[in-house]
Amino acid sequence: MKKSKYLISKSPSELKKSEVMDSITIDCCIFSFEKGEFKVLLVQHGEGIRKGEWGLPGGWIEYDEHIDDAANRLLENLTGLKDIYLEQVKAFGDPNRFPLGRVITIGYYALINSENFDIKAGFTASEAKWVKVNEMQNLIYDHNEIFEASLKHLQEKVKRAPTGFNLLPDKFTLLQLMELYQQILDIEVDKSNFRRKFLKMKLLKENGDKQEGVSHRAAKLYSFDESTYHQLTKKGFNFEF
Amino acid sequence: MKKSKYLISKSPSELKKSEVMDSITIDCCIFSFEKGEFKVLLVQHGEGIRKGEWGLPGGWIEYDEHIDDAANRLLENLTGLKDIYLEQVKAFGDPNRFPLGRVITIGYYALINSENFDIKAGFTASEAKWVKVNEMQNLIYDHNEIFEASLKHLQEKVKRAPTGFNLLPDKFTLLQLMELYQQILDIEVDKSNFRRKFLKMKLLKENGDKQEGVSHRAAKLYSFDESTYHQLTKKGFNFEF
DNA sequence: TCAAAAGTGTTATGATTACACCCATGA
DNA sequence: TCATGGGTGTAATCATAACACTTTTGA
Numbered sequence: 001m002k003k004s005k006y007l008i009s010k011s012p013s014e015l016k017k018s019e020v021m022d023s024i025t026i027d028c029c030i031f032s033f034e035k036g037e038f039k040v041l042l043v044q045h046g047e048g049i050r051k052g053e054w055g056l057p058g059g060w061i062e063y064d065e066h067i068d069d070a071a072n073r074l075l076e077n078l079t080g081l082k083d084i085y086l087e088q089v090k091a092f093g094d095p096n097r098f099p100l101g102r103v104i105t106i107g108y109y110a111l112i113n114s115e116n117f118d119i120k121a122g123f124t125a126s127e128a129k130w131v132k133v134n135e136m137q138n139l140i141y142d143h144n145e146i147f148e149a150s151l152k153h154l155q156e157k158v159k160r161a162p163t164g165f166n167l168l169p170d171k172f173t174l175l176q177l178m179e180l181y182q183q184i185l186d187i188e189v190d191k192s193n194f195r196r197k198f199l200k201m202k203l204l205k206e207n208g209d210k211q212e213g214v215s216h217r218a219a220k221l222y223s224f225d226e227s228t229y230h231q232l233t234k235k236g237f238n239f240e241f
Numbered sequence: 242m243k244k245s246k247y248l249i250s251k252s253p254s255e256l257k258k259s260e261v262m263d264s265i266t267i268d269c270c271i272f273s274f275e276k277g278e279f280k281v282l283l284v285q286h287g288e289g290i291r292k293g294e295w296g297l298p299g300g301w302i303e304y305d306e307h308i309d310d311a312a313n314r315l316l317e318n319l320t321g322l323k324d325i326y327l328e329q330v331k332a333f334g335d336p337n338r339f340p341l342g343r344v345i346t347i348g349y350y351a352l353i354n355s356e357n358f359d360i361k362a363g364f365t366a367s368e369a370k371w372v373k374v375n376e377m378q379n380l381i382y383d384h385n386e387i388f389e390a391s392l393k394h395l396q397e398k399v400k401r402a403p404t405g406f407n408l409l410p411d412k413f414t415l416l417q418l419m420e421l422y423q424q425i426l427d428i429e430v431d432k433s434n435f436r437r438k439f440l441k442m443k444l445l446k447e448n449g450d451k452q453e454g455v456s457h458r459a460a461k462l463y464s465f466d467e468s469t470y471h472q473l474t475k476k477g478f479n480f481e482f
Numbered sequence: 483t484c485a486a487a488a489g490t491g492t493t494a495t496g497a498t499t500a501c502a503c504c505c506a507t508g509a
Numbered sequence: 510t511c512a513t514g515g516g517t518g519t520a521a522t523c524a525t526a527a528c529a530c531t532t533t534t535g536a
Contacts, residue, residue, distance in 0.1 A: 067334025093308025
């Protein structure tokens with residue numbers, strides 16, 4: 001599928017079944033947390049009437065493809081990564097959201113661990129960029145609305161399930177985790193209280209490793225203990241701070 | 242729009258722009274709480290290959306109509322009620338969810354106060370029925386999945402915003418409210434603790450009225466105080482029990 | 483030895499839980 | 510007077526918030 005999402009060359013009803021769905025698309029907020037900064041990936045539109053403007057990456061859905069699979073395919077094409085954490089936000093259906101015809105879009109968000117990610121896998125530097133979540137610019141179409149809804153959805157999710165781990169490397173320090181929560185939720189938390197609360201949950205396991213090459217006391221490294229999470233998942237967690 | 246949602250007489254691409262979107266629909270869980278019972282509205286399909294089976298009410302989206310407006314229109318046609326509480330759940334996009342072609346559906350749920358609702362406004366008795374949420378039967382297509390997702394969405398919503406009031410009449414007793422929470426969340430709560438917690442929130446106002454015609458001590462009637470809610474809404478509520 | 487971040491301890495306050503108990507009303 | 514639901518009180522326990530404090534490390 002080489003066609004740009006935003007270039008409609010024929011009217012939707014001329015498209016054949018064997019191609020893609022003609023009036024519905026996917027748009028995706030890809031979040032990352034790199035060097036303590038919470039960011040989203042934007043792409044520059046290379047074709048169509050809004051050429052050069054920035055928006056969220058998106059694409060069409062193939063006729064016999066699950067919408068979740070379409071989002072995963074899009075993500076893999078863009079980043080080269082498989083098995084990314086992905087969640088649907090909702091459908092956006094203002095009839096005027098897209099100027100060239102009636103197109104409903106389904107918003108998704110993805111959480112990637114930018115450690116093993118190379119933006120050039122999908123794009124050259126001029127076509128994609130990371131921007132800080134709290135410094136979002138004006139985006140094409142209704143993409144600011146999609147971004148806001150995705151962020152809100154992630155904030156709610158992160159408060160009741162240990163979702164944030166998907167943004168961190170396998171091993172991380174407690175203060176990295178704390179910084180992550182602070183930035184996603186846009187709050188300040190007390191270090192001591194954060195430690196106590198998180199450690200009490202038994203979701204983290206130590207393996208004796210410590211930070212290396214830092215010019216201060218080396219912090220213990222933790223990893224997320226999925227097994228105890230699944231045991232406790234029924235009860236309903238509360239990650240509020 | 243007289244066409245049944247589930248009867249596709251022409252292939253989607255033959256439909257004209259001036260009609261409806263051809264590969265996307267709305268399905269809606271309509272919840273009510275009547276005589277202490279938490280229920281959903283099911284309709285019997287009158288046309289198409291699955292004639293006679295039960296499912297959620299649904300319909301097409303017009304070409305120049307917002308999806309939320311489509312859901313509202315559907316709801317009004319069905320119930321005769323305007324300004325119903327309505328929320329989108331998500332899109333459902335399994336390519337095999339609908340046997341006659343590729344149709345993605347957007348799930349919504351509505352909360353109605355069955356006091357001022359007459360099911361016959363939209364349907365005759367043989368075409369629609371209320372079923373208890375905890376006694377759900379097998380439904381057509383993927384409607385069980387849509388129902389489960391809607392219920393979960395409502396459960397989450399009700400825990401962090403005073404949403405449940407939409408299911409109650411304007412004036413209600415504390416124990417009716419408690420019964421509602423118990424049924425939506427499928428939990429048991431302590432009467433005394435429920436009272437204390439809810440009253441401390443200042444979301445309820447008394448107006449001196451009491452129950453009438455009951456064969457036990459008459460309970461005070463409360464109503465939801467929207468103004469204090471909006472003052473406090475920033476802080477983020479916690480309705481967990 | 484100093485800065486910088488890691489990590490610990492303490493206390494007041496408030497929320498939650500699990501009870502037992504009393505009250506008002508119509509049948 | 511009794512059944513039925515309405516409504517109150519209390520004490521133990523647990524969670525949270527706001528602090529001050531100590532430890533380790535490389536430069």
